[in-house]
Amino acid sequence: MSKTLLMKGNEALAEAAIIAGCRHYFAYPITPQNEIPAYLSRRMPEVGGTFLQAESELAAISMVLGAAAGGVRTMTSSSSPGMALKQEGISYIAGSELPCVLVNVMRGGPGLGAIAGAQGDYFQATRGGGNGDYRTIVLAPGSAQELADFTIDAFDLADEYRIPVLILADGYIGQMSEPVVLPEPTGKTFKKPWALTGAKGRSKNIIASMKLIPDTALEEHNLHLQEKYDLISENVRRIETYHTDDAEWLIVAYGTAARIARKAVDRLRAEGVKAGLFRPLSLWPFPDRELYELARNAGKVLTVEMSLGQLVEDVKLSVNGAVEVDLYGRAGGAVPALDDIIERIKSYERENHTHVQAS
Numbered sequence: 001m002s003k004t005l006l007m008k009g010n011e012a013l014a015e016a017a018i019i020a021g022c023r024h025y026f027a028y029p030i031t032p033q034n035e036i037p038a039y040l041s042r043r044m045p046e047v048g049g050t051f052l053q054a055e056s057e058l059a060a061i062s063m064v065l066g067a068a069a070g071g072v073r074t075m076t077s078s079s080s081p082g083m084a085l086k087q088e089g090i091s092y093i094a095g096s097e098l099p100c101v102l103v104n105v106m107r108g109g110p111g112l113g114a115i116a117g118a119q120g121d122y123f124q125a126t127r128g129g130g131n132g133d134y135r136t137i138v139l140a141p142g143s144a145q146e147l148a149d150f151t152i153d154a155f156d157l158a159d160e161y162r163i164p165v166l167i168l169a170d171g172y173i174g175q176m177s178e179p180v181v182l183p184e185p186t187g188k189t190f191k192k193p194w195a196l197t198g199a200k201g202r203s204k205n206i207i208a209s210m211k212l213i214p215d216t217a218l219e220e221h222n223l224h225l226q227e228k229y230d231l232i233s234e235n236v237r238r239i240e241t242y243h244t245d246d247a248e249w250l251i252v253a254y255g256t257a258a259r260i261a262r263k264a265v266d267r268l269r270a271e272g273v274k275a276g277l278f279r280p281l282s283l284w285p286f287p288d289r290e291l292y293e294l295a296r297n298a299g300k301v302l303t304v305e306m307s308l309g310q311l312v313e314d315v316k317l318s319v320n321g322a323v324e325v326d327l328y329g330r331a332g333g334a335v336p337a338l339d340d341i342i343e344r345i346k347s348y349e350r351e352n353h354t355h356v357q358a359s
Contacts, residue, residue, distance in 0.1 A: 002181045009144035010035035010174040012182070013103065013167070014043065016151035017075050019185055022101070023049035024074040026063035028056055030082040031115040032171035033105035037077065057082045061089030068098035069207045071195025073155055077103035079171070080121050081112055083129075090164055091130030095209025097194075097225075099158035101151065102136070102166045105174040108333035116333025117171025119255060122310035125168045126284045133222050135229045137165040137236055138283040140254040144178040150281075152183045159190035161232055168283060170306060172256040172335070238281035239290050243269065247276030249345055250298040252291065252315050254280055257304045257336050264304075264341040273345060283311075288318035301325045302345060304336050 007015070014036045017025070025044055027037045037053060044051035050067075054060035060076050067074035078086060083104045093100060106121045108114040125138045137157055139150045147169060154165040194205055211217035243265055244250065253261040258279045268275040278294055280287050295301050295315075301323055303312040308329045316325050328344050330336050 002184070004179045004181050006177055007144055007180040008035055008175065008177045009147045009169070010105065011039045012144045012180045013147040013151050013174075014039040015182060016148035017101070017155075018043055018047055018049075019183060020073065020152045020155040021185065022073045022075050022155065023047065024067040024072050025049070025076070026052050026054050026060040026067070026074070027076050027078060028054050028060050028082060030079045032107055032117065032175055033077050033079045033103065035174070036103065036105075057085035058089065061086040061093075064100050065089055065093050065096070065098060068093065068100045069096070069196045071192040071197060073099075073101075073159075075101040075103065077105065079105050079107045080109050080118070083121065083124065087124075087130035090136065091128070091132055091134060092209050093164050094128070094130075094134035094136060094225075095132065095221075096207050097162040098164070098207065099162050100164050101154045101158055102164055104166060104168050106168065106170045108331070114333045115171070117173070117175070117256060117306070118331065118333050119170050119257065119306035120310070120331065121168065122283065122305070122307060125166055126286070126314070134225060135163075135232075135284055137161070137163060137232060137285075138168050139165065139238070140168050140281055140283050141173060142255055142258050142279065143173065144176060144180050147173065148180055149183050152186060156186055156188050157236065159188075159192075161228060162194075163228070163232070170255045171333075233285040236282055237285055237287045237290065239287045240279040240281055241294070242277040242279070243274075244276035244278060244294050244298070247274055247294070247298045248300065249273060249275040250278055250295050250301045251275060251304055251341070252278045252280070252301060252311070253304040254283065254311065255306070257306050260336050260338055261304045261341060263338055267338070267342055268345060271346075273349060275345065283314075286314045286318065288314070291315065291318040292320065292322065295319045296322045299323055300348070302341070303327050303329075304341055305329050306335065307331055
């Protein structure tokens with residue numbers, strides 16, 4: 001039986017990577033994810049793995065590409081400006097259809113910004129981030145426990161679909177210490193006949209993202225990738241809902257913002273307002289159909305995020321004009337205030353009641 005441990009979120013993720021079978025980790029330090037490389041610098045040698053602090057983020061993602069091409073489970077982690085530097089390599093990895101796990105423990109921006117947690121990298125994460133038509137699966141944990149659980153899932157998804165999987169967590173989730181029950185490995189195995197393991201006794205494998213000959217090769221490759229993305233979009237849709245069955249207000253949030261929004265739902269219900277929480281656990285694919293049905297039934301939607309209008313775009317696309325969508329966003333490491341969320345909804349209720357009475 002697994003025992004409960006008090007762990008910082010970043011360390012829970014790092015140990016879960018070991019449990020998942022990752023033995024090749026490459027990264028460059030940056031706050032607020034530094035506990036991940038610090039932890040793995042000790043643990044990887046203990047399990048016969050490879051830990052390497054690269055000379056730069058560009059070098060680290062290139063090492064991940066090489067390890068993934070060899071068919072091994074590999075991971076890198078960074079924070080916002082560091083992830084920006086990795087985008088060229090991530091595009092190469094996606095174009096080469098290589099499985100790996102990427103971790104972004106977000107900080108405030110733009111630029112170097114601040115070391116406080118934020119959610120300003122949503123566009124970068126869910127729109128590919130680098131050049132070309134590609135996607136990465138994006139998972140959004142909301143606790144130290146989920147940082148561990150989602151890491152196990154991420155490695156399996158990466159191998160199943162031959163795609164980079166990004167774990168997107170704000171810095172507060174990575175830094176907070178909570179009780180964690182370390183997950184068990186799933187036991188899933190994936191054959192990798194495409195891997196570069198030496199061609200003795202078989203035809204050689206070629207892994208590349210460049211497709212020059214014939215002149216239609218790159219378009220055909222993109223169409224092949226899109227078929228895979230369509231399949232993922234159907235099969236990898238993750239949500240958590242809270243008090244949504246009878247909700248007349250639907251709050252949409254992820255990460256730390258969702259933790260605060262959940263408390264707001266409790267307070268609002270205690271005061272007679274039927275609020276509910278919709279938490280997307282997969283940011284790509286975004287659970288648009290699931291959100292549409294709940295939002296249409298609720299009638300009113302408030303998006304709460306630690307950025308100034310990124311998640312809200314997917315929310316608006318999902319509801320497709322069926323209901324009005326309001327935004328409460330904070331930026332630069334600021335955290336949504338519980339009282340502000342409650343007041344935003346209650347003020348709307350007061351105004352709406354006044355208008356009804358006047359008419």
